[in-house]
Amino acid sequence: MLLIRCPWCGDRDEVEFRYGGQADVAYPTDPHELDDAEWGNFLFVRANPMGALTERWVHTAGCRRWFSVVRDTATNEMTPDIPRRRESR
Amino acid sequence: MVVDGHTSPAPDRLWRNPEPKSNYDVVIVGAGGHGLATAYYLARNHGVTDIAVLERGWLAGGNMARNTTIIRSNYLLDASAALYDHALRLWEELPEELDHEFHFSQCGVLNLAHTEQEARDARRRAFANELNGVDAEWLTPDEIAEVCPILDTSPRLRYPVIGATYQRRAGVAKHDHVAWALARKCDEMGVDLIQNCEVTGFVTAGDRVTGVHTSRGTIGAGRVGLAAAGRTSVLTDTLGISLPLQSHPLQAMASEILEPVHPCVVMSNHVHVYTSQAHKGELVLGAGIDTHNGYAQRGSVHVVENQLAAAVELFPIFGRAHLLRTWAGTVDVTPDASPIIGPTPYGNLFVNCGWGTGGFKATPGAGWVFAHTIATGAPHPLNEPYGMERFTSGALIDEHGAAAVAH
Ligand SMILES: Cc1cc2nc3c(=O)[nH]c(=O)nc-3n(C[C@H](O)[C@H](O)[C@H](O)COP(=O)(O)OP(=O)(O)OC[C@H]3O[C@@H](n4cnc5c(N)ncnc54)[C@H](O)[C@@H]3O)c2cc1C
Numbered sequence: 001m002l003l004i005r006c007p008w009c010g011d012r013d014e015v016e017f018r019y020g021g022q023a024d025v026a027y028p029t030d031p032h033e034l035d036d037a038e039w040g041n042f043l044f045v046r047a048n049p050m051g052a053l054t055e056r057w058v059h060t061a062g063c064r065r066w067f068s069v070v071r072d073t074a075t076n077e078m079t080p081d082i083p084r085r086r087e088s089r
Numbered sequence: 090m091v092v093d094g095h096t097s098p099a100p101d102r103l104w105r106n107p108e109p110k111s112n113y114d115v116v117i118v119g120a121g122g123h124g125l126a127t128a129y130y131l132a133r134n135h136g137v138t139d140i141a142v143l144e145r146g147w148l149a150g151g152n153m154a155r156n157t158t159i160i161r162s163n164y165l166l167d168a169s170a171a172l173y174d175h176a177l178r179l180w181e182e183l184p185e186e187l188d189h190e191f192h193f194s195q196c197g198v199l200n201l202a203h204t205e206q207e208a209r210d211a212r213r214r215a216f217a218n219e220l221n222g223v224d225a226e227w228l229t230p231d232e233i234a235e236v237c238p239i240l241d242t243s244p245r246l247r248y249p250v251i252g253a254t255y256q257r258r259a260g261v262a263k264h265d266h267v268a269w270a271l272a273r274k275c276d277e278m279g280v281d282l283i284q285n286c287e288v289t290g291f292v293t294a295g296d297r298v299t300g301v302h303t304s305r306g307t308i309g310a311g312r313v314g315l316a317a318a319g320r321t322s323v324l325t326d327t328l329g330i331s332l333p334l335q336s337h338p339l340q341a342m343a344s345e346i347l348e349p350v351h352p353c354v355v356m357s358n359h360v361h362v363y364t365s366q367a368h369k370g371e372l373v374l375g376a377g378i379d380t381h382n383g384y385a386q387r388g389s390v391h392v393v394e395n396q397l398a399a400a401v402e403l404f405p406i407f408g409r410a411h412l413l414r415t416w417a418g419t420v421d422v423t424p425d426a427s428p429i430i431g432p433t434p435y436g437n438l439f440v441n442c443g444w445g446t447g448g449f450k451a452t453p454g455a456g457w458v459f460a461h462t463i464a465t466g467a468p469h470p471l472n473e474p475y476g477m478e479r480f481t482s483g484a485l486i487d488e489h490g491a492a493a494v495a496h
């Protein structure tokens with residue numbers, strides 16, 4: 001089981017969380033600008049790296065807040081996602 | 090006790106262990122069930138034998154060695170019924186054709202319904218199956234009890250079993266023996282099966298792939314077919330092809346070896362577990378993916394606990410068994426729970442992926458249509474709906490209902 005660090009509650013077992021997938025997926029500024037391929041890409045394609053993935057978790061059985069972490073998908077090592085957070089906004 | 094085997098000579102190898110040549114007509118990446126079946130049908134159906142199957146680890150050590158071996162074809166949609174039932178019909182021929190025992194057993198599958206809505210959906214699926222020529226029946230709890238006496242069909246359960254679909258032609262096979270049977274035939278027909286050979290990238294010329302970089306040097310290729318399951322997108326990412334794949338851990342588990350008690354396969358989407366008993370005697374259990382992405386071939390223990398709880402509820406007798414082993418593979422999941430099989434923007438590169446939690450049952454069928462796609466450059470009618478362009482056109486093949494408890 002993963003040990004996940006909630007930024008507000010500290011280290012808790014994975015069972016207290018739900019997974020939210022890739023972080024920082026921005027909604028298109030103007031969806032009408034997108035052609036079918038771009039729209040399909042937005043709807044269906046998410047990063048699937050073997051290595052660092054910035055991802056969302058929600059502490060459902062705790063403070064119920066969302067946060068991002070960087071997890072290595074090959075080793076499950078997790079680090080907080082602080083430096084990158086504002087970049088993509 | 091004297092065991093004869095101890096004095097017999099070592100058995101012949103089932104395949105050679107050749108050094109890779111510098112070039113092949115066809116390079117297949119991945120020696121799981123699908124890569125091997127593809128090479129087999131390329132040789133058998135299309136006369137292509139200058140083939141290398143490149144495997145980063147050992148032959149069939151990926152999901153092929155880790156799945157729970159359930160074979161069935163009771164999917165809802167026309168495209169899926171056609172694809173999976175074609176595979177099932179090939180399974181019915183293969184024991185004789187491959188001439189290598191792999192214990193294909195058509196013991197039948199029960200897909201349980203525990204709510205009124207589930208019963209309606211399940212019956213709809215059974216009717217759709219019948220219209221598509223796929224055998225399907227709807228059983229009442231009493232009829233279920235006759236097929237599988239150890240299943241608790243009493244109203245005592247938190248979610249009582251109110252009915253089930255039954256596919257008699259469904260069953261199980263011994264996965265590693267299937268791989269070895271295919272590997273032996275491939276080798277006999279001249280296919281090079283090359284283990285410990287990881288593909289790390291592609292050599293390209295314009296919109297064509299001319300070879301692959303591997304841990305054992307660069308190998309030229311006329312055509313390349315990817316059958317790399319959970320690691321497919323790691324490869325396609327290097328070419329800028331973005332596939333809608335998410336790789337997840339999928340776990341399964343087995344008990345100690347027991348007397349035969351479990352006559353068929355039982356699957357429950359609702360309480361979320363599926364069970365069978367292996368030929369050797371282990372109870373084999375599985376359920377869903379771990380929700381997070383991952384390549385570690387390792388999942389979390391609460392996922393195991395949840396399915397054990399569900400199994401013991403449905404099968405009180407399992408409460409006496411011991412859990413002996415748990416393990417995980419890395420499965421490549423698509424948004425519509427259907428595979429991607431077809432061409433890519435690179436003219437001579439083809440993908441067979443996205444089989445996620447349910448591709449073992451399709452092994453021969455996937456090999457058949459993927460071989461056709463590679464040999465002719467165009468999809469077989471059965472995999473025509475399965476191209477990656479469906480994620481642009483929106484023509485998804487949504488099989489979440491039939492695929493729900495990951496199997
Ligand atoms: C726990 C579990 C239970 C399952 N239960 C069922 C079931 O009951 N019924 C069912 O139908 N399906 C089931 N599945 C799904 C099924 O196992 C897969 O869909 C199927 O095995 C995928 O095809 P494959 O056999 O070719 O995959 P794999 O055996 O995974 O083959 C892919 C191969 O490619 C190799 N490879 C990857 N990248 C590279 C590279 N860069 N270079 C060289 N080689 C590479 C891998 O090492 C691997 O050997 C289950 C899967 C799991 C994990």
Ligand SMILES: [Zn+2]
Nearest residue numbers: 006009059063
């Ligand atoms: Zn918290």
